Amino acid sequence: MSMVDYEKVMAAAEQKCIQAGVRFTKRRKQVLSVLIEADAALSAYEIAERCNAGNGSNMPAMSVYRILDLFQDQNLIHKLDIANKYVCCAHISCSHKHDSSQFLICGSCRHVEEISLSNDAVQALQTAASAAGFNAISPQLEIKGRCFRCEQSEGHSVTL
Numbered sequence: 001m002s003m004v005d006y007e008k009v010m011a012a013a014e015q016k017c018i019q020a021g022v023r024f025t026k027r028r029k030q031v032l033s034v035l036i037e038a039d040a041a042l043s044a045y046e047i048a049e050r051c052n053a054g055n056g057s058n059m060p061a062m063s064v065y066r067i068l069d070l071f072q073d074q075n076l077i078h079k080l081d082i083a084n085k086y087v088c089c090a091h092i093s094c095s096h097k098h099d100s101s102q103f104l105i106c107g108s109c110r111h112v113e114e115i116s117l118s119n120d121a122v123q124a125l126q127t128a129a130s131a132a133g134f135n136a137i138s139p140q141l142e143i144k145g146r147c148f149r150c151e152q153s154e155g156h157s158v159t160l
Contacts, residue, residue: 005093009036012093013076020074027051027059031067032088035077040110041085044068080105080112082142090114100139106147113147 013032017024034050035042042050047068048061068086071077077086078101087103091114100122104113122139129136 006036008093009088013074016074016076016092022070022074027063028067028070030057030059031064032071032076035086035088038088041080041083041087041105041112043085047086078103078114078140080142081140082144083110085110087112087114102141103143104147105142105144106150107144108146108150111147111149117141 010029010032014024014029017028030051031047034047038050044064045061048059048064051057051059051064068077068079072079075089076092077088079086080103083105089101100117102115102117104115106112125141126136126139
């Protein structure tokens with residue numbers, strides 16, 4: 001991500017927090033910064049480790065979990081249930097609303113791509129779930145596979 005994009009995303013996140021009456025504290029900025037800069041899904045412990053690396057900070061994982069919960073409520077990040085890891089929302093700086101997200105998760109490098117499905121596709125999934133006697137709580141899809149970079153190189157083991 002370029003510095004301009006990074007600054008745009010941070011500014012948009014701060015504005016969304018302010019509009020919701022949520023303080024955008026130094027620690028919250030630090031956690032979001034780690035997620036923005038990461039090219040992979042991270043656990044709360046990995047985020048805490050990166051926040052504490054080299055700057056004398058001592059942010060406990062429990063603080064990171066609380067911040068992540070807050071950011072989820074503000075639609076700034078997503079939790080990937082399949083991996084119990086977190087990613088920054090790809091749409092923070094968009095002005096329009098995004099109803100649901102779908103994720104392509106590389107099992108080798110953990111890179112996550114956030115994609116959108118049409119409303120018709122999401123409705124078809126919900127209809128199929130209903131026909132199977134299943135009430136879908138969330139239309140979020142998490143598809144595990146291998147990204148193009150990992151497919152091009154050999155010898156990577158699945159780490160998710």
